[in-house]
Amino acid sequence: MSATQELRGLSAALDAAVDICARCGFCKTGCPTYPFGGGFETFSPRAKVHFLREFAMGREALTPEWSDRFFRCTTCERCETVCQTDIPLIRLWESMRERLVRQGLGPLPAQKRMMENAAAFGNPYGESPSTQTRWMLPEHAPVEGTDILVFGGCTASYRMPAMLQKGVTILTRLGIPFSYAGGEEHCCGSPLLRTGQVEGATGLIGRNLDLFARRKARTIVTPCGGCSKTLKKDYPVHAKSLGKPFDVEVLHVSELYVRLLREGRLxxxxxxxxxxxxxxxxxxxxxxxxxxxxxxxxxxxxxxxxxxxxxxxxxxxxxxxxxxxxxxxxxxxxxxxxxxxxxxxxxxxxxxxxxxxxxxxxxxxxxxxxxxxxxxxxxxxxxxxxxxxxxxx
Ligand code: SF4
Ligand code: SF4
Missing domain, CATH: 3.40.50.1860 (Rossmann fold)
Structure with a gap:
């Protein structure tokens, strides 16, 4: 039995991954947060992997300091890209955050507020859902009966409405029929999933899955990196565990633009x-x-x-x-x-x-x-x- 199988909350595959770290330190080289640790090794991804192994062996305990190290991570995936042993580092970090939240050692207060806001308002900013559509122009009238759904995402809708407006204007003028669920769209769950608040995210994901089914969406287009990643990678897993359908193609809007470019329509x-x-x-x-x-x-x-x-x-x-x-x-x-x-x-x-x-x-x-x-x-x-x-x- 792997020495790390006591690492509850992580799958056996992730447990095994902790054992194969070569301690090479390549993951430190591109990590954007490591340099902010004053040169201390404990801020590096390598040290976090080592900690997980020691923790599994019962030689380290979870502490507020280690919680801080695990939450000081932008989930940028740079470490995973350079890791020669192919350790699924992002899944390790997110699994560990989930565990820290369960044990009351996370999230950070501002991240907890995002969850509370999302539960109360459907978005992490605490904005009224009635303002979700404020970027829309008369020329953006959504079309009934189309299976293309624009998913604005909270950051674009509430913080960068001009970006969403211009992106959708391009689709409108190129004659791409789309529907939009402004006011009904919930946070995709990304900020909560990335900060270990999985329970809160699951509720949002369930509501969005119901929305997609009601709209009969077959293609979802979003301008947001976080939303598109979450919809592509996390939704299929959550849909399965929630027993809800999710037979949908997800596109970051750049994928749709390039498709239109190649078709000669853009x-x-x-x-x-x-x-x-x-x-x-x-x-x-x-x-x-x-x-x-x-x-x-x-x-x-x-x-x-x-x-x-x-x-x-x-x-x-x-x-x-x-x-x-x-x-x-x-x-x-x-x-x-x-x-x-x-x-x-x-x-x-x-x-x-x-x-x-x-x-x-x-x-x-x-x-x-x-x-x-x-x-x-x-x-x-x-x-x-x-x-x-x-x-x-
Ligand atoms: S995912 Fe986290 S640990 Fe890895 S390089 Fe990015 S900030 Fe550093
Ligand atoms: S790059 Fe991979 S193998 Fe090397 S220290 Fe980091 S986690 Fe371990």
Whole structure:
């Protein structure tokens, strides 16, 4: 029997994974939160894996300090990407957070508030659901009888409505029929799943699954990295355990745009004279493997030149917002965003482009606070500018 099989709450496969760590430390190299631990090894992913083994052997106990280490993680997946032994590190971190929550050693107060807000209002921000549709324009009238459902997501709907508005305007003008469940859409559950609050997430997921079934959705499109990852990877598992159907194709909106581009239905013809650099959102890039799609779209825009940051695609640096870190450790999240912003500035690009409302929020704050001379744009902004130059404003 594996020495780690006492690691209750983790599956046997995850238990075994703890045993195979080679202690190489590669996972430390790209971890965005490790440098904020003052050089102490206990802040590294490697140390956390080692702790899990020691804990399983009964030689370590769960403490508030270890809880802090496990919650100081943006779930950016960089460690898992570089790990030579293929340990499912994200599942380890999330399983451990779940256990810490069960034992009363988590989540952080701000993360707990997200759960309370989601339970009371259906979104982690505590906003009235009646404002979920405020981004909609008259031209966005949803269509009855379509099986394409736009899932705005809480961050885009309540914090970045302009991003959602522009993205949906593109779909509308290209004649893509969609329905929208504004006011009925609940948080996808991502912020709660990433912070170990699985029970709270399950209720939200169940309500959304019922909504998708009522709407007869066969394709769900969302502009959010966190929502698209959660809908693709977590919903099938939860739907099965809840006994609810989920026979749905989930698309990050960039996947739909690139599909339309290849079909010749999205034709960016207006020149956009900009030098841009692209930030791969962790939960779109590393989580979903969508690295080339945004670059194909940017490459199709006449006049636009892409210059890559030192770390891009699988090596991309996190914006600092994921895994509940922006709520739980806002100063660290802001510093991580500044670090990534500097990489963007160093390319000499005039515009930093991304395609996730969390990343947009992080960089918007970083630019505001640092005064960096770089513009921020969503992928949809540049597409819109090229598709309808005269109406871009
Ligand atoms: S997921 Fe990202 S932040 Fe978390 S331990 Fe791995 S590299 Fe560090
Ligand atoms: S990269 Fe993988 S094998 Fe190496 S120390 Fe980190 S978890 Fe262990």
């Amino acid at each position: 034709v960016p013809s207006g020149r956009v004279e900009r030098v841009v650099t692209f930030h791969d959102p962790c939960h779109v890039g590393r989580s979903q493997g969508l690295f080339e799609e945004p670059r194909e779209l940017l490459g199709a825009i006449p006049g636009l030149r892409l210059t890559e940051m030192q770390r891009s695609r699988t090596e991309s640096r996190c914006c600092g917002a994921g895994g509940g870190v922006k709520a739980g450790y806002p100063e660290m999240a802001a510093a991580i965003a500044l670090d990534r912003l500097q990489e963007a500035v160093d390319t000499g690009a005039d515009t930093l482009v991304t395609m996730c409302p969390f990343c947009q929020g992080s960089f918007s704050q970083a630019i505001r606070e640092s005064g960096a001379k770089i513009a921020l744009a969503g992928l949809e902004d540049l597409l819109f500018e090229s598709l309808w130059p005269a109406r871009a404003a």
